[in-house]
Amino acid sequence: MPLTSQLQTAGLRATPKRLAIGGLLFDGVDRHVTADDVADMARKAGIKVSLATVYNTLNQFVAAGILKRIILDTDRTYFDTNVSDHHHLFYETSGDLLDVPGDSLRIEGLPAAPEGARVRAVEVVIRMSGTPVSTGSTAG
Amino acid sequence: MPLTSQLQTAGLRATPKRLAIGGLLFDGVDRHVTADDVADMARKAGIKVSLATVYNTLNQFVAAGILKRIILDTDRTYFDTNVSDHHHLFYETSGDLLDVPGDSLRIEGLPAAPEGARVRAVEVVIRMSGTPVSTGSTAG
DNA sequence: AATTATTTTAGAACAATTCTACACTGGGCT
DNA sequence: AGCCCAGTGTAGAATTGTTCTAAAATAATT
Ligand SMILES: [Mn+2]
Ligand SMILES: [Mn+2]
Ligand SMILES: [Zn+2]
Ligand SMILES: [Zn+2]
Numbered sequence: 588m589p590l591t592s593q594l595q596t597a598g599l600r601a602t603p604k605r606l607a608i609g610g611l612l613f614d615g616v617d618r619h620v621t622a623d624d625v626a627d628m629a630r631k632a633g634i635k636v637s638l639a640t641v642y643n644t645l646n647q648f649v650a651a652g653i654l655k656r657i658i659l660d661t662d663r664t665y666f667d668t669n670v671s672d673h674h675h676l677f678y679e680t681s682g683d684l685l686d687v688p689g690d691s692l693r694i695e696g697l698p699a700a701p702e703g704a705r706v707r708a709v710e711v712v713i714r715m716s717g718t719p720v721s722t723g724s725t726a727g
Numbered sequence: 728m729p730l731t732s733q734l735q736t737a738g739l740r741a742t743p744k745r746l747a748i749g750g751l752l753f754d755g756v757d758r759h760v761t762a763d764d765v766a767d768m769a770r771k772a773g774i775k776v777s778l779a780t781v782y783n784t785l786n787q788f789v790a791a792g793i794l795k796r797i798i799l800d801t802d803r804t805y806f807d808t809n810v811s812d813h814h815h816l817f818y819e820t821s822g823d824l825l826d827v828p829g830d831s832l833r834i835e836g837l838p839a840a841p842e843g844a845r846v847r848a849v850e851v852v853i854r855m856s857g858t859p860v861s862t863g864s865t866a867g
Numbered sequence: 868a869a870t871t872a873t874t875t876t877a878g879a880a881c882a883a884t885t886c887t888a889c890a891c892t893g894g895g896c897t
Numbered sequence: 898a899g900c901c902c903a904g905t906g907t908a909g910a911a912t913t914g915t916t917c918t919a920a921a922a923t924a925a926t927t
Contacts, residue, residue, distance in 0.1 A: 602905060637907045642884065661798055662883065676838070679847070691836045694851065698816070698831060704857030707819070711834065711851050717844030742874065762914080777876050782915065802914065
């Protein structure tokens with residue numbers, strides 16, 4: 588689906604900044620980025636956008652359901668372009684965040700939600716030490 | 728184990744503030760508290776302690792392995808007196824954090840850690856909407 | 868008692884995020 | 898084309914949980 592329609596379907600007008608930021612994120616690759624990452628990506632792509640707009644836009648994307656907020660670190664918020672239910676490998680040293688591949692992971696014995704409560708999400712985070720496979724700076 | 732020995736075993740001198748804060752936390756009940764919670768508990772117990780010392784002490788307890796840091800919210804850090812591997816129910820509206828009872832929950836199909844990496848922890852957070860059972864303000 | 872190391876503290880600093888308040892845009896309407 | 902106006906974009910201030918600093922208090926050691 589073209590980004591313009593995706594935004595409109597999500598109830599957001601296809602404005603220049605939203606198209607620019609969305610273009611950086613929704614390119615078919617599953618991405619895990621911080622607001623700063625996005626600001627850097629924009630700068631490198633020659634897109635002039637304020638940090639406030641980066642935050643506004645990411646929050647609007649989350650509210651619209653086309654981006655997911657992931658919390659696993661006190662001092663940075665990750666945004667995930669993969670909005671389906673899935674789990675994560677978090678490399679605490681480097682800050683790299685990777686999807687757990689496929690449906691490899693199953694959870695059994697989930698407690699039933701008590702009356703008046705509902706399960707919104709079940710999130711598994713595998714916290715890793717060391718370095719992820721083929722990510723980050725390789726010699727060169 | 729008495730708190731004094733517990734601190735010494737953990738490599739921490741049994742100072743007045745550490746004993747006071749430890750006394751509030753390590754009473755046999757599994758607790759999930761924020762630094763502010765601890766400051767409030769101290770105030771109510773007539774313990775005069777600065778917020779800086781609350782933070783210092785909680786961080787020292789974490790470093791010593793007698794307290795666990797839990798991150799599931801951008802703007803508060805929870806500390807857990809249950810340092811064993813276990814999982815959580817998080818009521819996003821109220822901020823209540825509950826242990827998943829017993830060993831009810833099993834995870835299958837964990838990916839193998841790649842060379843040079845190690846699994847430090849596997850954490851499951853069940854994010855709930857609504858209100859937890861018999862917690863918070865009941866009529867009275 | 869003097870010396871030294873550790874602890875405790877108030878308040879400043881920090882940093883990610885949000886807020887405020889104003890400027891800018893752009894499409895619908897005449 | 899020229900207004901209108903809601904929605905958008907922005908700079909910079911504000912917020913807030915946490916950490917840092919640097920000095921005072923306390924405890925241990927000689
Ligand atoms: Mn912060
Ligand atoms: Mn904060
Ligand atoms: Zn993901
Ligand atoms: Zn717990």
